[in-house]
Amino acid sequence: MKGYDAIVRIMRALKGDELVVSANGMISRELFAVRDSPNNFYMLGSMGLASSIGLGLALALPDRKIVVLDGDGNLLMNMGSLATTGDLSPTNLVHVVLDNESYVSTGGQPTACRTVELEKVARSCGFKLSKKIKDAELLEANMGELLRTDGPAFVLVKVESFWKQAPRVSHKPEVIKRRFRDSVKTSVARQRRKCGARL
Numbered sequence: 001m002k003g004y005d006a007i008v009r010i011m012r013a014l015k016g017d018e019l020v021v022s023a024n025g026m027i028s029r030e031l032f033a034v035r036d037s038p039n040n041f042y043m044l045g046s047m048g049l050a051s052s053i054g055l056g057l058a059l060a061l062p063d064r065k066i067v068v069l070d071g072d073g074n075l076l077m078n079m080g081s082l083a084t085t086g087d088l089s090p091t092n093l094v095h096v097v098l099d100n101e102s103y104v105s106t107g108g109q110p111t112a113c114r115t116v117e118l119e120k121v122a123r124s125c126g127f128k129l130s131k132k133i134k135d136a137e138l139l140e141a142n143m144g145e146l147l148r149t150d151g152p153a154f155v156l157v158k159v160e161s162f163w164k165q166a167p168r169v170s171h172k173p174e175v176i177k178r179r180f181r182d183s184v185k186t187s188v189a190r191q192r193r194k195c196g197a198r199l
Contacts, residue, residue: 001134001135001136001139001157001158001159001160002159002160002161002162002163003026003027003030003098003100003159003160003161003162003163004030004033004034004162004163004166005136005159006098006136006139006157006159007027007030007031007034007069007098008034009136009137009139009140009143010067010069010096010139010140010143011031011034011035012140013140013143013144013147014067014143014147015147016037016039017039017064017065018039018064018065018066018067018147019039019041019057019061019064019065019066019067019180019183019184020037020039020040020041020067020068020069021040021041021043021050021053021054021057021066021067021068021069022040022041022042022043022050022068022069023043023047023050023068023069023070023071023074024043024044024045024046024047024050024074024105025047025071025074025104025105026071026104026105026162026163026164026166027069027070027071027074027098027162028042028043028044028169029163029166029167029168029169030162030163030166031069032166032167032168032169032170033163033166033167038179038180038182038183039180039183040180041053041176041180042169042171042176044169044173044176047073047074047077048074048075048076048077048078049078050068050069050070050074051068051070051074051075051078051081051082051085051095052078052081052084053068054066054067054068054093054095055081055084055085055088055090055093057184058090058092058093058152059088059090061092061184062090062091062092063092064092065092065094065147066090066092066093066094067094067096067147068093068094068095068096069096069098070095070096070097070098071097071098071099071100071104072097072098072099072100072101072102072111072113072118073102073103073104073111075097075118076111076112076113076116079121082121082122082125082127082154083125083126085125085126085127085152086122086125086126086127086152087125087126089126089128089152090151090152091128091150091151091152092151093151093152093153094143094146094147094151094152094153094154094155095122095127095152095153095154095155096154096155096157097118097154097155097156097157098157098159098162099113099118099156099157099158099159100158100159100160100161100162101113101114104161104162104164117132117156118154118156119131119132119154119155119156122154122156123154126152127151127152127153127154128149128150128151128152128153129146129149129151129152129153129154130153130154130155130156131146131154131155131156132155132156132158133155133156133157133158134157134158139155139157142155143155
């Protein structure tokens, strides 16, 4: 399957209130083309840090499902985030890696994922659920399970290529930050209301 098709299937499985952090490069561009939302935090730089930002959000907002859309090259730059996530074990985090075994944004140079099996690395780091998926329909079906199950969950999605003509994210960085911050604030306010109701 192509990266774009995988993102379509993933987004179709979401309810709509999840916070989505997308890695820089083609993944953010394709997510923007598939479904732009204030709930999306598009990484326009800081390669490798989508997983760390997603972890921070998951720990700060335990009542909100956090989905990280990562790339194999991105994750290879920050493999330590898998160990930290497994150790802290947030139940509300789903880490999706779209793996085409190359650095597509910089010319298609091969990554180590031709031999490194990231789903096994995640499992050994303590992720409660870790899968490798190659089929588009299976991906959509499994996303539902991953979203319902207490995590942290990891899914490696093998993709062939990305849509090189995907439009660039047209929002300026400060607009992305403001929209996403407002979405998080809404979530925090909702969480506080729930806590108040329990008291």
